[in-house]
Amino acid sequence: MASIIDGTTGSSIAGNATITGNLTVTGTATVGGIPVGGNYDLVAYTSPTTWDATAAKAAGLKAIKVTVVGAGGAGGPASSTVTNNSGSGGGGGGAAIEYVPVANITPGTKTVTAGAGTNSFGPWGTATPSSPTATVSATAGTAGVNNPSASGVPVSGGAGGVGSGGSLNIPGQTGGLSARSNDIQSSYSPGGNSLLGMGGAGGVLASVTAPAGVDGSAGNNYGGGGGGAKILASPGNVTPAKTGGAGAPGVVIIEEFY
Numbered sequence: 001m002a003s004i005i006d007g008t009t010g011s012s013i014a015g016n017a018t019i020t021g022n023l024t025v026t027g028t029a030t031v032g033g034i035p036v037g038g039n040y041d042l043v044a045y046t047s048p049t050t051w052d053a054t055a056a057k058a059a060g061l062k063a064i065k066v067t068v069v070g071a072g073g074a075g076g077p078a079s080s081t082v083t084n085n086s087g088s089g090g091g092g093g094g095a096a097i098e099y100v101p102v103a104n105i106t107p108g109t110k111t112v113t114a115g116a117g118t119n120s121f122g123p124w125g126t127a128t129p130s131s132p133t134a135t136v137s138a139t140a141g142t143a144g145v146n147n148p149s150a151s152g153v154p155v156s157g158g159a160g161g162v163g164s165g166g167s168l169n170i171p172g173q174t175g176g177l178s179a180r181s182n183d184i185q186s187s188y189s190p191g192g193n194s195l196l197g198m199g200g201a202g203g204v205l206a207s208v209t210a211p212a213g214v215d216g217s218a219g220n221n222y223g224g225g226g227g228g229a230k231i232l233a234s235p236g237n238v239t240p241a242k243t244g245g246a247g248a249p250g251v252v253i254i255e256e257f258y
Contacts, residue, residue: 038062039258044251046222050109051254053124060258061102067253068119068138069095069196070161073175075189075216075226075244076144078203086230087216087244088157089175091141092192092199093119093223096163096170098136104128112252116140119250122165131165138163141192141225144216144244147178154178158225160192170195175225176202189216191225191245200245203230216245224248 038060045051056064076087106125113120122135142158149155157175173192179202191199203214216227226245 041256041258042253044253045112045114046249046251047115049112049114051112051121052109053105054107056256057102057105057107061105061256063099063101063257064105065097065099065255065257066121066136067095067097068121068136068163068166069093069194069223069250070119070138070172071116071140071250072172072191072194072197072199072219072223072225072247073141073143073158074247075175075191075200075202075228076146076178077244078213078229078231078242079146080213080231080233080241082148084232085147086179086189086203087146087228088144088155088178089189089191089199089202089216089228090144090219090225090244090247091158091160091175092172092194092197092219092225093141093247093250094138094161094163094170094172095195095223096136096138096166097168098128098131098166100124100128104134114252115249119252121252121254130167133165136165138250140250141172141175141194141223141247143247144175144189144226144228154188157189157192157228161223172223172225173199175199176228178228179230189228189230191216191219191227191247194223196222196251197224197248199225200227202227203242213240213242215242218245219248221248222251
């Protein structure tokens, strides 16, 4: 038999309670003063906009969880004027995650910066211990570079971005080294990964017949770094320069709890 408590009667249970069967609550059930149950909404922003805290609070908002990922860096290009040239991979975007109780959120619209470069949310109102500026932010990965040397000595990939203002701040992965001249068919120069995106592959040549070249692959959403390009050629060969893959844009994700 179901146990039924009518919220209009002011019924209460003191101490511990064991319920066998179903529990039906008419009204609002609270535990420790916090209402139980409710709705949930998630919105992913990929371009600059605003978030309406006034409307959310009026609808009964209890808290938000904010996840921010910065954009990925572009992969480095390859030049046809340098023998067996390549570019290094772009760094993955940084990330930050923060939980904000409704008491810390003031009314009004809040800034959402999403897409290219550094992504961020806030300020939302009253700072939290883990976010003293009341803003969650993640920088973009650094772009990969062209290897200017004909010796084939690898150069470093772009640095990963960094997160700030979150209970969790997660760096992006550094982009891969540029390919060496004797690694024509190896998958060097990948873009760095982010929390929510894989880096693009570096240029891979299927043939060692010169001249040949491959562009780097783009990073994957959200925040993956672009792969570096690769050329197998000697100066004088008619081989167009190759471009590194584009870094993937970042994202701001707001999860609303009602």
